[in-house]
Amino acid sequence: MTQYTLASQIAFVHLMSRKKQTFIAALGVTFGISVFIAMIGMMNGINDLLEDLTLSATPHIHMYRDIQRREPSVMQRLLGNTPLIEVHHERPKNEQKKLRNALTMLDYIRKDPDVYGASPLLTAQVFYQYGQHEIGGTIAGVDILEEHKLFGIGDKLIGGNLYDVLTTDNGIIIGSGLAETMQVNVGDKINVTTVTGTRVLLRIVGIVQMGIGAIDNSRSYSTLHTAQRLLQKDKSFITDINIKLRDLYKAKDKSQLYSNLFGYKAEDWETANASILVSFTLRNTITYSVSVALLIVAGFGIYNILNMTIYEKMRDIAILKATGFSGGDVKAIFMIQALSLGLGGATAGLLFGLLMSYGISKIPFEAKGVINLTSLPMSFSPLYYAIGLVFGLLTTAAAGYLPSRKAGKIDPVEIIRGK
Amino acid sequence: MKEENDIVLRCSSIVKYFTTPVKFKALNNISFTIQRGEFLSLIGKSGSGKSTLLYVLSTMDTDYEGTLEINNTLLTGKTLNQLSDFRNEHIGFVFQFHFLLPEFSCLKNVMLPALKLGKKSEKEVEHDAYEKLRLLGVADQALKTANTLSGGQQQRVAIARALINNPTIIMGDEPTGNLDKTNSDIVFGIFRELTADYGQTIIAVTHDQDFAQRTDRIIELSDGELLTSNR
Numbered sequence A: 001m002t003q004y005t006l007a008s009q010i011a012f013v014h015l016m017s018r019k020k021q022t023f024i025a026a027l028g029v030t031f032g033i034s035v036f037i038a039m040i041g042m043m044n045g046i047n048d049l050l051e052d053l054t055l056s057a058t059p060h061i062h063m064y065r066d067i068q069r070r071e072p073s074v075m076q077r078l079l080g081n082t083p084l085i086e087v088h089h090e091r092p093k094n095e096q097k098k099l100r101n102a103l104t105m106l107d108y109i110r111k112d113p114d115v116y117g118a119s120p121l122l123t124a125q126v127f128y129q130y131g132q133h134e135i136g137g138t139i140a141g142v143d144i145l146e147e148h149k150l151f152g153i154g155d156k157l158i159g160g161n162l163y164d165v166l167t168t169d170n171g172i173i174i175g176s177g178l179a180e181t182m183q184v185n186v187g188d189k190i191n192v193t194t195v196t197g198t199r200v201l202l203r204i205v206g207i208v209q210m211g212i213g214a215i216d217n218s219r220s221y222s223t224l225h226t227a228q229r230l231l232q233k234d235k236s237f238i239t240d241i242n243i244k245l246r247d248l249y250k251a252k253d254k255s256q257l258y259s260n261l262f263g264y265k266a267e268d269w270e271t272a273n274a275s276i277l278v279s280f281t282l283r284n285t286i287t288y289s290v291s292v293a294l295l296i297v298a299g300f301g302i303y304n305i306l307n308m309t310i311y312e313k314m315r316d317i318a319i320l321k322a323t324g325f326s327g328g329d330v331k332a333i334f335m336i337q338a339l340s341l342g343l344g345g346a347t348a349g350l351l352f353g354l355l356m357s358y359g360i361s362k363i364p365f366e367a368k369g370v371i372n373l374t375s376l377p378m379s380f381s382p383l384y385y386a387i388g389l390v391f392g393l394l395t396t397a398a399a400g401y402l403p404s405r406k407a408g409k410i411d412p413v414e415i416i417r418g419k
Numbered sequence B: 001m002k003e004e005n006d007i008v009l010r011c012s013s014i015v016k017y018f019t020t021p022v023k024f025k026a027l028n029n030i031s032f033t034i035q036r037g038e039f040l041s042l043i044g045k046s047g048s049g050k051s052t053l054l055y056v057l058s059t060m061d062t063d064y065e066g067t068l069e070i071n072n073t074l075l076t077g078k079t080l081n082q083l084s085d086f087r088n089e090h091i092g093f094v095f096q097f098h099f100l101l102p103e104f105s106c107l108k109n110v111m112l113p114a115l116k117l118g119k120k121s122e123k124e125v126e127h128d129a130y131e132k133l134r135l136l137g138v139a140d141q142a143l144k145t146a147n148t149l150s151g152g153q154q155q156r157v158a159i160a161r162a163l164i165n166n167p168t169i170i171m172g173d174e175p176t177g178n179l180d181k182t183n184s185d186i187v188f189g190i191f192r193e194l195t196a197d198y199g200q201t202i203i204a205v206t207h208d209q210d211f212a213q214r215t216d217r218i219i220e221l222s223d224g225e226l227l228t229s230n231r
Helices: A002-017 A019-057 A074-079 A102-111 A144-151 A176-182 A224-230 A248-262 A274-312 A314-322 A327-361 A382-409 A412-418 B050-057 B080-090 B106-117 B122-135 B151-163 B181-198 B209-213
Strands: A061-064 A115-130 A133-142 A157-160 A171-175 A189-194 A199-208 A219-223 A240-245 A265-268 A364-367 A373-375 B007-018 B024-035 B039-044 B065-070 B091-094 B169-173 B201-205 B217-222 B225-228
Touching: A002 A019, A002 A327, A002 B106, A019 A274, A019 A327, A019 A382, A061 A248, A102 A115, A102 A240, A115 A144, A115 A176, A115 A224, A133 A144, A133 A176, A133 A224, A144 A219, A171 A176, A176 A199, A199 A224, A219 A224, A240 A248, A248 A265, A274 A314, A274 A327, A274 A382, A314 A327, A314 A412, A327 A382, A327 B080, A412 B050, B007 B050, B007 B201, B024 B050, B024 B065, B024 B201, B024 B225, B039 B050, B039 B181, B039 B209, B050 B065, B050 B169, B050 B201, B080 B091, B080 B106, B091 B151, B106 B122, B106 B151, B122 B151, B151 B169, B151 B181, B169 B181, B181 B201
Parallel strands: A133 A219, A171 A199, B039 B201, B039 B217, B091 B169, B169 B201
Antiparallel strands: A061 A240, A061 A265, A115 A133, A115 A189, A115 A240, A157 A199, A171 A219, A189 A199, A364 A373, B007 B024, B007 B065, B217 B225
């Protein structure tokens, strides 16, 4: 260890003897790391926001009857699977979308220790009557308490009261976009027509804003009972079950399990949101490639400066070796210089990155409609600061390695006799 | 102080080739021994191989045939790291140019080899370094950087550095080659004193006949061959 303290002493004196070069070399790393931190913070801020929005609004597992499920035709069932028979535009049987034994299934699912909660859902396609206009949309009949537990719907109300939906006959919680379009408020009544032609008068008891335009402009919530009555169905009529797990990464396995167990389609959130997940990966890829490119440039700076230093310090290296410093000692002297530049530069980079991130997070950014935002989203996750530090050290170590090895291999006789 | 049968360096049948630009025998079958406390000069015309021989003896040049022993340790065939450690402890160098590290004070320059050896604490090393600088009459320059000193002073600091680990042998490559008459005499005087009073063994390559004549023993090389051993 003592040999490294001596090597670091020499390395430090070398660095301090040419402060300007040292500063510029470290500045390269600082720049690379701070841009990395700011970019990754922004990208992850966006990712987190989207993930938050989508995951809070979507279940981990969505179970429903898949009417697209293809069944063999009558002819095929009779004659077996032969290419002689081809049936075009096959239509499904007149099957109800209902999940059979939904309540038993719910009980079963809720008993699973991995499951955080399961909420039954009945979606009714409706037209909201707004004067002579009809606005297409849906009413989700839900167990409102379970829905609150799973998706925090109560926290997203911008008007009214969640529990009123339980106590009010034909009460609904309407999407904020819808409410704005129809110029209605809590306490107002609206007419709703179902696809089968039933017309019902509903009372608005709350206004909900999920933050996603597509949902807020079309969806309302009511009790299961109200929705069943709207569709003129019995009390066991449930079309979907939404499940949230304690660990969302178990969704894939669990959905498989439930699908096999109950014979209904169970879709996990990763499949349902594949396009969003791809965009996460894309953003991360861009960030990492830009940062790596910046760091490579910084690395070349360090490589050049070390190479120059070694050229200038040939004689010193020769005399160190003559007086008993080994090749390894000399290598250590220059590696320590490279790593100090990396450590110093990266630390400054993290600080600058933090400042930049803070600045960016304060930039006003109004985005209404698709996503509700007031300023740019920003992630301050310490993980990326750790990655930045490791990045900086790795690049400088890589940049310093070749020159240091060269210094370690200098033949003192050649230098001393060459004079 | 001198013990006649105390051999500190023995080289046998040293042969060395240079391969560039053409293969050329630089040293041919050199064998001799050096006693402890001897002050020896290596002389010869330019290109006679005297410096080449010194660097073989110094362990820095490992590309030779034959064997080299210093302090009863066979050095031929050791690894570079072993040789570094050996040089650190047993060999002190004085070159034609001082080769002091420009960023460090004279004191630190003297201390470095001892810090590398790591046998003493930094305090003790500093004390030793002052001792050596005092011995060479440059203690008052200790905290200055090397390039603010005169040539003679620089060379004396370099000698102090060579002495810091109390080496078995001091090797000089034209140690007075870059000095004027007065400073040459001072440096010679120091070498003389070191051998006489401290039993220090010194080998110096020189082309200064006057310098060589005043040493204990002269080894003369010509075209890579040992001419006289003066004993």
